[in-house]
Amino acid sequence: MPTTDSRWQLEQLYSIEETERMITTLQEQLDGFGTGQTSVSSELSTLERIRCHVEELSDFVYCLYAEDVSRQEVNRLLEQTETLQASLRTSETVFEERLSKLSEAEWTILQSETSSYYLTERRAIMERRLPAEQEKLIQALAVDGFSAWEQLYEQRLTGLRVPLAETNVTIGHALHQAFYGATRSERQTAAAAVVETCAAERDDFAMILNRIAGFRLQVYAKRGWNDPLTELCEQNRMKQSTIEAMLAAIDQNRPLFRSYYERKLYLAHVADPEWHDLEANIFTSHDHISYGKAQSIILHQFNRLHPRLAAFTKDVFDKGWIDAENRSHKAEGGFCASFPVAKESRIFMTYRDAYQDMVTLAHELGHAYHNSLLHELPFLDQIKGTSIAETASTFMENLVLDAVIEESAREEKLAMLEIKIQEGLKYVGTIPTMFRFEQRFYAERQRGAVSSERIAELMREEDTRLYGNLLAEPAPYTWIYVGHFYDTGKPFYNIPYTVGYLLSNQLYASIKQSKVAFTSQFEPLLRASGQATIEELIEQYMNGKPDSVDFWHQALEPLLSTIEMYLQETSRLVD
Template sequence: MGSKYSLTWDLDVFFPGGSESPEFQRYLEQLEVDVKTFSAKVEQTDVQNTNDLDSWHEIVETVQDLSRRLGEASAFISCLTAQDVKDEGAKILRGRLSQVGAAFSAGMNQLDHLIKQTDQENWNRLLRDSRLQPLAFPLEERRRRALEKLPADQESLAGDLSVDGYHAWGDLYNAIVGRITIPFEEDGKTEQLSVGQAANKLSSPDRQVRQTVFRRMNEAWEHESELLASSLNHLGGFRLNLYRHRGWDSVLKEPLDINRMSEQTLTTMWEVISQNKGKFLQFFERKASLLGVSKLSWYDVYAPIGSDNSTVSYDQAADFILEHFRQFDPNMADFARRAFAERWIEAEDRPGKRPGGFCTNFAQSGQSRIFMTFAGSASNVATLAHELGHAYHQHVMNDLPQMVQRYAMNVAETASTFAESIVADASIKNAASREQKITLLEDKAQRAVAFFMDIHARFLFETRFYEERRKGLVSAARLRELIVEAEKEAFCDALDEYHPYFWASKLHFYITGVPFYNFPYTFGYLFSAGIYNRALQEGPAFAQKYVDLLRDTGRMTVEDLAHKHLGVDLTKPEFWQGAVDLAKADVDQFLELTEGD
């Protein structure tokens, strides 16, 4: 008997023929032409004539149209490269699209220059125009950011130099990691593992395996530590220099601005987390005793406990998700049913796919596609719910202007984590055995540990690294000290052994697109938990409020979003405390179930 739901997605509905699609070739060619036309038009626009509201409206409409079409092309190529890592045609298309994207960015830089040159009186008049008023938030944000940067020619120069400077140091990191191999002995023969393969061994139930891999990985990181320290120092140095020229004092200015949040909100969030870590130390103690050790080491924190190996079919997972989405909001369930029925999801377990999972949005078609590999585990069910949450977030925004659909990383996880929470709680409630319930609760508690402690350590390290980098280069030996100090503080000195090369092993420190690629995760997790807490209190009546909140994620600061839709002040501890209490309740349940084990 076949599956009720297909495990493979339908991409032909967009462009038939995959990477060889003639239709997609024509689409890209037209996009190239239109981007060039746009860039030329903006360059020729005289700032003196930009008081003409019709011209502004036309430019903004073009920007939104091109953004939608670039998004469509990008989503299609992402899907092609994910479903078959050997698709050479897709790789060529990606290279071509990145050139189109660069040309569009150049045009947008010119537009920023026009926005910057417009005097305040005319700017206010422009924002009052009924056609542009719905876009006031992103347009104001663009103007403010343009005014805070260097003159356009200097920003362009910095951008050009960053290709072989700043971004090159990020590329060097990837090249170093790509060549690292870690020897590992299994079944009497030694294998050379990649960093990714070795990292997977850290979740082995065998402590000897975890410990051996951890030691070997650290030897590999130590061997490359001088080069990796050089990469990290130059990335930090480039940022600090650029910030200095722009007149920016704080290294947090850019990441906070990207995430549309205030430093006060960030400080309050970390303070509440720090005050509530005691409960998670109890979790560590219990986990240590279940693993048969006196104290957890770094490589034990995410080790599996319990022996629940039960699996579910894809159809069962889909039906379970639909049933529990429906209990919260029938509209959310109907949307998910459409995603299953119209083959929006690629879940087949087969070779040749890239690892991981994602949800991508086809901006012009108003559809999403979800990528994952489903093997029947509880975490696969959670991932499926998570990605459907992302797709639902996009779905409720599809009728809005393109410019106000752009939400930041910290609120991007709101709907996904919310959807996952609905399904995770239902799974715990419906667990077939005590063992299964313990495994599911431990998984939830571990997620909280990742956000409250692991990511806190990254944030503390990165903040202190920048403080020292201002004074000069930071040696590999000092980086080891800084990371262990941060880990000890974030984990309340509860571990037996720490990770002195975490600064070298974590890609997030070397990502050039976004600095401080850490705190938005914790914010997103807790913000979503706080919203979920409200949903538990208010029941189905909350469903419409939830949709209204999601629709506003691209057009206001997080403080305004929380105040408007939840009536809370994110700079005060109460909201955060309520969210943390949910995670503590999971730990309490875990402690209760494992009492005496």
């Protein structure tokens, strides 16, 4: 039987006292790093060990923060880990400067002794960086500048309270009610409250967004980067031509996306649709899915694919690696934290007994499984971009949803089809729209600060490109409550999710044809995800051409066929 405990057990990893001691020790080690008194290979080994521990502690502290944002002592730890991360980046810069001065003979020897992919990648990245002293200065200033703005954003967003049903609720709770409330009247009330609350705070959030983008653009300008997507492509190990081909394939299918939205609105008998109507389910499951039932469904479907996946997932449940409890003082959203030293993961989410929550749980378990495969490798070979990091997670979403669809009666089947389509359109509709909004925002930010009114206008214009004339007024404040816009570590953080989703579709199609592909294609790709570019992974494990629109159209096919199935299944309901 699956466990019904929905609180994780962080104390199994570290206590706060242990964390403080380890932060101090790691800071001392970083302060003494880079003296040049040891060999380059020895220095690399030291840096790898320190980075592994810094990443683990940083994720652990963020988990402490997420489980209860009201704990003041954790805010102090967050600041300490930010400083630690900055010191780590400085040490990496020092090491890379030494790396750049190696002769070809020394470089060849070093490559033969250690992880050549990481070294080759870092050497190429160094050519796009400023001299070491300037890079170190940027990293030092970022702690109380760049990173501090992100921390302020998180505090402000988490502290937002929306007046709803004679009480004040979090922005996450209000949005959940706006999208999934029992009646349209309830959804309208929640949506209006969200808009009103965001409108009152928009100037402050616009200031934060402007400061984060401004700092980033100043750094890019100093490095001589004319293209704001340089760092995005660098972090995700992919080319801009890959993104362009993917977006072109998505654009070609926008008419079908709109047909789905039009059918939904027709079936809902909504004459004047509002932004929350596009998310609301027309066909609703009559069942509430308890946390225990969701675990059972997921375990069953994972076992059908491969016993190893199911055994791993049962361990995650049994060992208390998940915080799914619905309670106050939790942070918004969900994530999966990797602990490479302990070789474990922790999953954070809020479970509210809805099918969407089961999908989220499956998604985060995909991350955890990916982590487990990488934890078998040296740490430098575990470092991956967001795009490929999202592949296993969205794969697991498809696996669970399709299984429920297959086993459901007609009305339940339509409800599940809606959920699957909504999840897919989030990746190929909403996220590309936010990416294009962000590109336009950054283009205008290069000429000066952008007002909150203009930011909202840019958001509306891009929404209109997706939805056409379906909505009189799209959601004007998505840019406030989508935290990915404010991430200082990952620029243009939204679009990698689309890449990961479509890659997962390709892999899922292969495994549906033959389950052997799980061990011969899926798992090998995940293990290699820290040692290859997106293009190399596509070519080697998918036999595809990443800059081909046809490749991405094929990756869209599972979603397109699901939309067509939905339109066919509901055609009998159209007058």
